[in-house]
Amino acid sequence: MSGATPALVIVGYDRPDALAGLLTALRAGTYPDGVPLVISLDLSGDPRPGEVADAFEWPRGPKRVIRHPQRLGLRNHILSCGDLSEEYGAVIVLEDDLLAAPHLYAYVERAIDRFGADNRIAGISLYHYRINEFNNMDFEPIDDGSDVYFMQVAASWGQAWTASQWRLFRQWYARYGRDPIRVTDGVPRQLEAWRDNSWKRFYMKYLAMTGRYFVYPRASLTTNRARPGTNTKRAVSIYQTAMDVGARDWRLPALDQSLARYDIFYEPEPDTLRALQPALADADFDVDLYGVKPAAALTRPDLLSSRPARRGRLRFGLVSDAPAVASIIAGVPGSFFTLAPRDHFSAMSLGRRWALARATQVGRPGNAMMFQMLKPVQTEILIRKLARARRQAAIGE
Template sequence: MDKNINDISNKEKIAIVVVGYNRIDSLSRLLQSLSVSKLPNSVPLVISVDCSGNEELYDYVKSFRWQFGDKYVFIQSKRLGLKEHILKCGDLSKYFKAIVLLEDDIYVSPFFYDYIEATVNKYSTDTQICGIGLFKNEINGYAQIPLEFLNDGADVFLWQEVCTWGECWTYSMWSEFRAWYDENENFSFEKIDIPQEIKMWKNAWSRYLLAYMIQTEKYFLYPQISLATNFNDCGVHVNELNNTYQVNMLYGSKQYILPEFAELNKYDIYCANSKLYALLNMSQSELTIDFYNLKEKKNYKRWILTSAILNYKIVKSFGLNLHPYEVNIMVNNSGQGLFLYDTKIRCKNIEKNALYSYFYGNLRLNILIKGMIGFLRNKFISRIKL
């Protein structure tokens, strides 16, 4: 251990906390990306490695040279598992102005620290923000199709989704969640309206932060362009290397446009932009927005806005042409792609679901299908050869 963290007080600095287990190549790649980043002269680095018995990795992190400031190395004496390890690393936020937590399969933009400094300085005292994300999702992981957010000129937006691929917390953000978690470790996720897939996760720490965020009506702050990407390396939760979560990152310096909280676009866990309620002259208590068709039907309100074809009366419809989807409502684009239903009146609808053609187009959808057939054929042949 290079330094004892209990002996320091570094509340003026935003520290980088790197989390690893047994993947030396992944950890090395992340640390190298940090080493070539545009950083100020004094940035503390904490490397926390869960107990794996990998002596080569232990020696590597101990000998790794950090030229930007103090380095702290913690090798856990017993196996914590990812959830407990992340919680323990989040607790390190009490020693610093804020921490940036990076798991070992993350890779950062050279300009990530400018974004972190700007957003921490702007939003650190905003009690409705419970974390700052570096990664901007380009795929809706629950629906497995593209994900888009409105770009109104601001460099950030708010979303009730936990960023786990590069995240930042001040101690006030983290400590409020930690207090909630300590009282709700046995939380029943059936209480809250979240995608069904999340309810089936067994060991994910992030679903607790998500439940906390929804119950307390808080948000994560996200960038309009990512400051980190994800290699999704093989490990405990991933069996095969893939590029599913590689995203476009910022490769240049910029001055960030950071509006006040009230002015930011706000999305719920289902990617519904809160501005749509006013545009449709309805409240959240009477209207369900389910563009990706992920909500459980038992949670539907009387009025539903969705791309799905349902057997209720269509009171208004919009085209699915402009991106992202909410722009079609903002400009009142006519068409048959988004439907506002009244669930009190049942009727048979024969419209065509336009969701996939909206994202892929007919030509691209054909290419996608052919590519999938080819992928499955190659998989089948490779298994036969084995």
């Protein structure tokens, strides 16, 4: 691990009870000697988070409380916490609305040892996704026998960075951090709807532009507590997940050995499907199993998609109560997924989106699937609302 002792960096603002709960959970964990704890508090006008931080006893190593004298906002606050990696060699950043598993530190140490020298790994997630955050459909990574998978999706509910990983992002951010994020960048349209105080939307664009990944655990080391906060004004429980509470000998394959690699859309990479489905071995295609990728994200001559296609080189059926990718890997006969030239496809229909949701969302009630159907409408409303706000702000300047 290059001699670094990753610091635990806790991000706080105005939730003293949540901060106290996270700190208590961390103190119950397992650590080597000398682990630094940094509690970084943005200016909120509420003295209670500072009181909690000052009173908390950390027996594992030095404790440091940072009180920012001016309001940073969430994006700049996280950026300042990432910058601490230069001082400590690596940081584990946890926002105060999380709970932490007892053995998270051992996982981070192992992951840094395994991936710290790979320039393609841009961060380490402690959180495991159960749903695709862009369409709220179930997400289940391909099981290749390892304990991790790789995605071009930045983690915000518990993440670790080495100094070198963070430095590369900061260099990119200095050049592109002022540019607007648009679907023409080849990223999900939902990123246009995320608020300007989101650091994660920029990190995800960075991953997509540079071909880098976060490494994710299949067993989550954190969970979201569904507390209202800066970006969410009400409790949202869909991102809560079970945590891994036992110690384990983590099986961490190199990126090139993994059969569970995903792009920014939570879609499996073509190389993964070529390795798992021999019929695709010689095809040059993009993957669009959800049927929503924008044109800017489609660069190869062929497409494997759930969108309607008038002709196809290969077709696959749709398996009920299983991830969409299971149909491709198993070579299920049918006509729901098609491999064909890109110009043979039409737009994804509402009927096909509903059929995909019904088949792949195991045990979901009808109201949850209806919410998934309305997600694109919600996204467009948010984008227009933010565009109006930005125009008004520009006029006022």
